[in-house]
Amino acid sequence: VWAVNQSKSTTSKVNPKTLQIVGEYPVGKSPYTYSDMTGYTLNNYIAPKGHYTHVFGFSGWGGTVNETKTTTVWEKLDVEATIPPKGYLKVRYVVANTLAGLKTAPWSKDFGPFPPAAFPIDLKAANVKGRFLKVEIFLQAGKDKLSPIIKSISAKGKSVAVQ
Numbered sequence: 629v630w631a632v633n634q635s636k637s638t639t640s641k642v643n644p645k646t647l648q649i650v651g652e653y654p655v656g657k658s659p660y661t662y663s664d665m666t667g668y669t670l671n672n673y674i675a676p677k678g679h680y681t682h683v684f685g686f687s688g689w690g691g692t693v694n695e696t697k698t699t700t701v702w703e704k705l706d707v708e709a710t711i712p713p714k715g716y717l718k719v720r721y722v723v724a725n726t727l728a729g730l731k732t733a734p735w736s737k738d739f740g741p742f743p744p745a746a747f748p749i750d751l752k753a754a755n756v757k758g759r760f761l762k763v764e765i766f767l768q769a770g771k772d773k774l775s776p777i778i779k780s781i782s783a784k785g786k787s788v789a790v791q
Contacts, residue, residue, distance in 0.1 A: 629643075632659050633659075637659060638652050638653055639655050639659065640652045640653075677766070677767060677768045678766075678767050679764055679765065679767070680778055682763050682781050683727070684761040684783040685727075685758075685760035697790050698759075698790060699788060700785040701756070702751040703750075704752070705747075705748060706748035706782045706784075707719065707778065707780070708779040709742075710776065711770070712771060714770035715767075717740055717742040717767055717776055718739065719740055719742070719749060720766075721735070721756070721761055722734065722735050723762070724760055724762075725760070726759070730762045741768075751783075757788075761783050763783065
């Protein structure tokens, strides 16, 4: 059990069975907390996190005959990033033949966390088809609240005739 000693600017670790103080540690001037002091709040609510979204595809000139007869079979999705210790990324995507369709199409499962998972993500096995691929990357800060840095995102696919 941990206890905050506001007047002493310390925190104490107490053995709950013996009620003996195991240690007392300085934490800064006038500490005050509603936290459970396990780090859960820090790592799940305070550590910076965010999302980055990018759409791949080509809308062209808006409805030419050639555009309406092709779609894209997506093959792989790659992200190059610097990820700090204890930080990670998760990735998901949605695919549709129109930009408007991306708003209502279902999201894929989450891929990751990266690390330990490694890029690229193979999209061939899932038979991902659609002219537009929207990718969302979830970024979770790690140790010392350092955030991952996305350097590049790429998606590879082939244009194919619509059946």
